[in-house]
Amino acid sequence: MRIRSKKLVYLPIGGALAAGLLVTAFVQPQSKLAASQACYGVCGSTTALSLSTSTVTVGRESRAEFRVRVTADTPGLGEPTGSVEVATGSRILCRFDLSRGQGRCSLDDRQLAPGFYVIEAHYGGDANLDPSTSGREHLTVSRSSSRAALSLSTSTVTVGRESRAEFRVRVTADTPGLGEPTGAVVVATGPRILCRFDLSRGQGRCSLRERQLAPGLYVIEAHYGGDADPDPSTSGREHLTVRKG
Numbered sequence: 001m002r003i004r005s006k007k008l009v010y011l012p013i014g015g016a017l018a019a020g021l022l023v024t025a026f027v028q029p030q031s032k033l034a035a036s037q038a039c040y041g042v043c044g045s046t047t048a049l050s051l052s053t054s055t056v057t058v059g060r061e062s063r064a065e066f067r068v069r070v071t072a073d074t075p076g077l078g079e080p081t082g083s084v085e086v087a088t089g090s091r092i093l094c095r096f097d098l099s100r101g102q103g104r105c106s107l108d109d110r111q112l113a114p115g116f117y118v119i120e121a122h123y124g125g126d127a128n129l130d131p132s133t134s135g136r137e138h139l140t141v142s143r144s145s146s147r148a149a150l151s152l153s154t155s156t157v158t159v160g161r162e163s164r165a166e167f168r169v170r171v172t173a174d175t176p177g178l179g180e181p182t183g184a185v186v187v188a189t190g191p192r193i194l195c196r197f198d199l200s201r202g203q204g205r206c207s208l209r210e211r212q213l214a215p216g217l218y219v220i221e222a223h224y225g226g227d228a229d230p231d232p233s234t235s236g237r238e239h240l241t242v243r244k245g
Helices: 035-039
Strands: 008-013 016-022 045-051 055-057 065-072 083-088 091-097 102-106 115-123 137-142 146-152 156-158 166-173 184-189 192-198 203-207 216-224 238-243
Touching (some): 065 083, 065 091, 065 115, 146 216, 166 192, 166 216
Parallel strands (some): 156 238
Antiparallel strands (some): 008 016, 045 065, 065 102, 083 091, 115 137, 146 166, 166 203, 184 216
16 A cells, blocks of 8 residues: 655554655546536536627618627536527527637528517537527517608699699618618698609609699698518608699
């Protein structure tokens, strides 16, 4: 048996005690316990999720970056490896492989419809670590805003010739890359609708009917009803004078 000592000791020699022998015994350190020994099985993990922003606009969803870090619940196991999926409910939004225990991924533009989403990150585990799921984060995808611009072919018409007043409208989305807005436009004075049309390539026009308006001064607006992406909008005000013949 090896005896550990740093001072004078007595050893049994031939049944008698002998003094003056300095005995030093070294004990080799134990190797690090494997994960299964340290945790009595595969060790636990913790997954943390953060979002670069909590609100994005349709067409700009790629600005929402999901950042994930995975750590081992037991120290000394090294950096976790394996893959992570970011999802809302059962729908996978993006996935990546961990590098030094962390990673990130983003949405594709127009990947999600406008709405409110609960986001989670799911770590699949590796040889040493169990899978784990992050806490919940929230993401709102909002519709793009729009701008309706109204112009009149003339600001003055005579009774019986009102059709010469043509209302021209162009609608644009505030988010680039969404394409030309679609949907309907109503031209009105107060609550009274004067004419309506469907947009074609984001624009359109319509005219008054003869004798549709009595002589007077009218405030004209164009109201865009919106579509799948842009919200509704109302143009600035224009003025039309109808004179007696």
